[in-house]
Amino acid sequence: MSTQLERGENVVIGSLAQIGRCGLFLLRILAAIPSSLRYARETVRQLWFVGAMSLTIIMTCGLFIGMVLSLQLYHVLSIFGGTSATGSVVALAVYRELGPVVTALLFAGRAGTSITAEIGLMRATDQIAAMEMMAVDPIAYVAVPRFLAGLVAMPLLCCVFCGMSIFGGQLVAVDWLGVDNGTFWSNMTANVDVWDDVINGVIWKSLVFGAVIALIAVFQGYTTPPTSEGVAYATTRTVVASSIAILALDFVLTAFLM
Amino acid sequence: MTETVQAQPEDRALVRIRGLTTVLNGKTVFDKLDLDIPRGKVTAIMGPSGTGKTTLLKHITGQMRGAAGEVWVDGFNVSKLSRYALFELRERIGYLFQNSALLTDFDVFENVAFPLRQHTKLPEVLIRNIVLTKLQAVGLRGAASLMPAELSGGMARRVALARAIVFDPMLILYDEPFVGLDPIALNQVLKLIRTLNETLGITSVLVAHELEAIKQVADHIYLIANGKVVAQGDPKTIDHDGSPWTRQFFGGDADGPVPFQYPAGDYAQALGFKQGAA
Numbered sequence: 363m364s365t366q367l368e369r370g371e372n373v374v375i376g377s378l379a380q381i382g383r384c385g386l387f388l389l390r391i392l393a394a395i396p397s398s399l400r401y402a403r404e405t406v407r408q409l410w411f412v413g414a415m416s417l418t419i420i421m422t423c424g425l426f427i428g429m430v431l432s433l434q435l436y437h438v439l440s441i442f443g444g445t446s447a448t449g450s451v452v453a454l455a456v457y458r459e460l461g462p463v464v465t466a467l468l469f470a471g472r473a474g475t476s477i478t479a480e481i482g483l484m485r486a487t488d489q490i491a492a493m494e495m496m497a498v499d500p501i502a503y504v505a506v507p508r509f510l511a512g513l514v515a516m517p518l519l520c521c522v523f524c525g526m527s528i529f530g531g532q533l534v535a536v537d538w539l540g541v542d543n544g545t546f547w548s549n550m551t552a553n554v555d556v557w558d559d560v561i562n563g564v565i566w567k568s569l570v571f572g573a574v575i576a577l578i579a580v581f582q583g584y585t586t587p588p589t590s591e592g593v594a595y596a597t598t599r600t601v602v603a604s605s606i607a608i609l610a611l612d613f614v615l616t617a618f619l620m
Numbered sequence: 621m622t623e624t625v626q627a628q629p630e631d632r633a634l635v636r637i638r639g640l641t642t643v644l645n646g647k648t649v650f651d652k653l654d655l656d657i658p659r660g661k662v663t664a665i666m667g668p669s670g671t672g673k674t675t676l677l678k679h680i681t682g683q684m685r686g687a688a689g690e691v692w693v694d695g696f697n698v699s700k701l702s703r704y705a706l707f708e709l710r711e712r713i714g715y716l717f718q719n720s721a722l723l724t725d726f727d728v729f730e731n732v733a734f735p736l737r738q739h740t741k742l743p744e745v746l747i748r749n750i751v752l753t754k755l756q757a758v759g760l761r762g763a764a765s766l767m768p769a770e771l772s773g774g775m776a777r778r779v780a781l782a783r784a785i786v787f788d789p790m791l792i793l794y795d796e797p798f799v800g801l802d803p804i805a806l807n808q809v810l811k812l813i814r815t816l817n818e819t820l821g822i823t824s825v826l827v828a829h830e831l832e833a834i835k836q837v838a839d840h841i842y843l844i845a846n847g848k849v850v851a852q853g854d855p856k857t858i859d860h861d862g863s864p865w866t867r868q869f870f871g872g873d874a875d876g877p878v879p880f881q882y883p884a885g886d887y888a889q890a891l892g893f894k895q896g897a898a
Contacts (some may be wrong), residue, residue, distance in 0.1 A: 488721035495681060495715040496735045496783075497707040 388583045389507050390501050397499065398506035405507040412473035413515030413526060417522065419472055420465060424523035429528025431455060436539050438466070445539075449546035449599040450553035452531035456572065457559040461524040462614050466571035468523075469516055470604035474579035477508050478600040480584025482593035490584075505580045512576025520568035570611060577603045633692075634659040634823045635680055640689035642675060649675055650686065651847035657791075662817050662824040664855070667844035668869065671829040674718065676844070677793045680825070681713060682706045694790065704747045709741055714784035714792040718799070720776040722768040722783075728755070729764040732783045739787075754782040757812055759805065767890055773800035781809065785816060792816070794826045798833050810837050829868060831859070843869060845878055874884045 398405075430454050439445050482503060484490050493500045528550075535541040554560070579600050586596035635657035642650040649672040657663045657680075665673050665843050678684040679691050682698040693700045696709055732751045736742060742750075747832065755761040758778040770774060777800055781818045784792055794813070798806055813836050828834055835855045843851040843858070843865060850860060850865040859870035868876025884890070 374664070484724075487724055488717050488719055490719060491683065492715075492721035494683065495710055495713070495717075496738065498708040498734075498738050499707070501741070 370552070383583045384577065386576055387584070389582070390528040391505055391577070391585075394494070394499060394506050395510075398502035398510075401503055401507055401579050404503065405510050408507045408511035409420075409515055412469075412511050412588070413518060416469060416472045416515070416519055417462070419468055420519045420523050420546055423464065423468055424461075425530040428452060428456065428527030429534045430594065431460070431527070432531035432534040433539075436535055441478065442547065444536075445541055446524060446545045447549055448535045449531065449550040453528055453550045454559060455525050455556050456527040456531075457554065458563040459612070459616075461591060462520050462567035463563055463570060463572060465520040465523040465603060465607060466516065466575060466608045469512075469519060469572070470575045470579075470601055473515070474575045474600045474604050475597050477512070477579035478583040478586070478597050479593055480504075481508070481580060481587040482588075482596050485584065485586060486588040486590070486593060488588075488591030501582075508580050509573075509576045512579070513572045516572025516575070517568040520564050524564060542546065558619075566619065567612065568613050570615060571608055574607050574611060578603050578607065598616050632659060634694055635658060635825070636690075636692040637676075637679070638692075639691045640679060640691060641685045642672070642679070642684070642686045644675070648847050649691075652689065653844075653848060655842060655849055657823060657825055658840070659823055660817070661839040662813060662820045662826065662837055664826045664828060664838040664841045665844060666827075666829065666831075666834065666841055666869070670848070671844050674795055677715070677795055679824070679829060680793060681715060682709060683830045694736065711735075711787065712790045714787065714789040716777070716780050716794045716797055718795045720768075720773075720780040722771075722776055722779060724768050726768075727764070728760065728766050728768070728771070728779050731768070731779060732786055735783065735786055750786060751782075754828065755779075755784050757785075758782045759808055774802060774805055778800065778805060778809065781812070785812075785822075788820055791823045791825070794824065794828070796828055797826060798828055799831045806833060813837050845869070850877075880888070 432448060435451050435455075436445055436448050439447055481490075484504065490500045490504065493503060501503070532546060534545045536546050582596040582603070584602045586592045587614075633656040635655075635740075636654055637655040640650045640653040640655075641648070655676075665676060667673055675684060679686060680693060680698070682691075682701060684698045693709060694712070696705070698706070698709070701709065722728075723734060726734065732754055733747050736747050736750060740747075752761055752764070755764055758781050760778055760782065761773065762774060762777075763771070768779075771779065777797065781794075781797065784794075796815075797809060797861055801809060810833060813824055813826070817824055826834065826838060838855045839854050841851075841853060841858050842849050845865055851861060851863055853861060859866055864877050867873070868878055873879040
C-alpha cells in the first residue's frame with residue numbers, strides 16, 4: 363500500500379516537474395522569437411507542413427461531423443416540431459465546442475506527432491548538436507518556427523473545419539431531409555453571435571489550443587532521449603498530454619468566456 | 621571577468637586542458653586530465669572504446685562542462701564563456717560528427733552551404749563557388765543535388781567533412797573521420813587533412829582507431845585510458861615506447877592494463893557451474 367502511495371506521489375511530482383520544465387522551455391521559445399525572425403522562410407515552410415498538409419483530414423472530418431450532427435439533431439428536433447432550428451443548433455454546437463475541440467484533437471494527432479517525431483529524430487541523429495556546433499541556435503531555428511506555425515495554423519484550420527461542418531449540416535438538413543433552405547440559414551444567422559460564438563468560441567479557443575499543442579509537441583521532441591524508443595514514447599506523450607490539456611482547457615476557457 | 625576568460629594570445633597551444641575531471645553516471649571519465657593541442661599541427665587522440673575521446677571533443681567545444689578543471693581554446697576559457705561568446709568561438713571551429721549529422725531536409729549542396737548562409741551575407745555566386753570548391757575537395761561535386769538519404773555512409777561523412785571546412789576554421793575536430801571510407805576515399809581524406817593543415821595552417825584534432833592512417837597524417841598522438849593521458853609522442857615511435865599501455869593498445873592484446881571485459885561477477889557462477897548460483 364505504501365509502495366503504491368509512493369509511486370503515486372512520484373507520478374504527481376514527476377508530472378509537476380515536467381510541467382515546470384515545459385514552462386521554462388516556453389520562456390526560452392519566447393526569448394528566441396526576436397532572433398528567429400530571420401528564419402521567416404522556415405516558419406512559412408512549417409506553416410505549410412502543419413497547416414496546409416492538415417487540410418484534407420480537417421475538411422473531411424469537419425464535413426462528416428456536420429452531417430452526422432445535422433442528422434441527429436433533425437430527428438430529435440422533429441419530435442418537438444422544431445426542425446427549422448436545425449441550422450442554428452448545428453452552428454452553435456460547431457462554433458462553441460466541436461469546432462475548436464475536434465480540430466485541436468485532430469491537429470495534435472496529425473501535426474503535433476509529426477513535429478515531435480521530426481525534432482526527436484533530429485536530436486537522435488545529432489542534427490540539433492550539429493546546429494549548436496555551427497553556432498546556430500536550435501531553439502530559434504527549429505523550435506520557434508514550429509511553435510509559431512502551430513499558433514497560426516490552428517485558428518485557420520478551425521475556421522475551415524467549422525465551414526465544412528456547416529456545409530455538411532446544410533447538405534443533410536436541406537438537400538436530404540427537406541428543411542427549407544431560407545429557414546436553415548436565417549435561423550442560423552439570427553442565433554449565432556459573432557463575438558460570443560465566433561471570436562470567443564472559435565478564434566480565442568483555437569489560438570490557445572494551437573499554442574498548447576505546438577508547445578507540447580516541440581518540448582517533447584526537443585527533450586526526448588535520443589533513441590528510437592525515446593522518440594516513440596515522446597510521440598505518444600504528445601498525443602496524450604495534448605488531448606488532456608485541450609479538454610481541460612476547453613472547460614476553463616468556456617467558463618471564462620461565457 | 622575578462623582575466624578569467626581571456627588568456628595570453630601568444631599561447632603556443634591552441635587548446636590547453638588543465639585538471640579536467642568529468643564524472644558521467646557515477647563513472648569517472650577524466651581524472652585531472654592535462655593535455656595540450658599545439659597550433660598548426662595535426663594531433664590524434666587515441667584510446668580504448670568508451671574512454672572518453674568524443675567526450676573530450678565535447679569539452680573542447682563547450683558542449684559539455686567538467687566537474688573540475690579548465691579547457692582553454694585560443695585563449696578563451698570555454699567553461700566560462702557566455703552562450704553568445706561560445707557561439708562566436710564555434711564559428712571558428714569545424715566539427716565532424718561520428719554519424720555525419722547532415723540536415724536531412726537539405727540536399728548535399730545546402731548542407732555544405734548552411735553555415736555560410738547562417739553567418740554571412742555573401743552573394744549567391746560566391747556561396748556557390750565556395751561550396752563547389754569544398755565538394756570538389758572531398759570528391760562529391762557531382763553529388764551536390766543528392767539528399768542525405770541517397771548517400772552511403774562514407775559519402776555522408778565526406779559531405780560532413782566539406783561542411784566542417786567550409787569556413788576554413790582555425791580548428792577542426794574530426795570524430796572518427798575514417799569509418800566507412802573505402803581505400804580511395806580514405807587516401808583522399810588523409811591528403812585533405814594534411815593539405816588543410818599545411819596550406820591554411822589549420823589545427824586538427826583527430827579521434828580515430830586506425831593507427832596506420834593516423835601515422836600518415838598526425839604530428840602527435842595522445843593515448844588516453846583510465847581518465848588520463850597514459851602515453852604520448854611521435855606517431856612513428858609511440859607504439860615502440862615499451863609501456864604496457866601502448867603494447868596492449870597497439871598490439872591488440874586482450875590482457876593488459878585495459879580490461880577487455882566490462883566489470884562483471886564470476887563467469888562460472890553466472891553460468892550456474894558453482895554451488896549457490898541462482
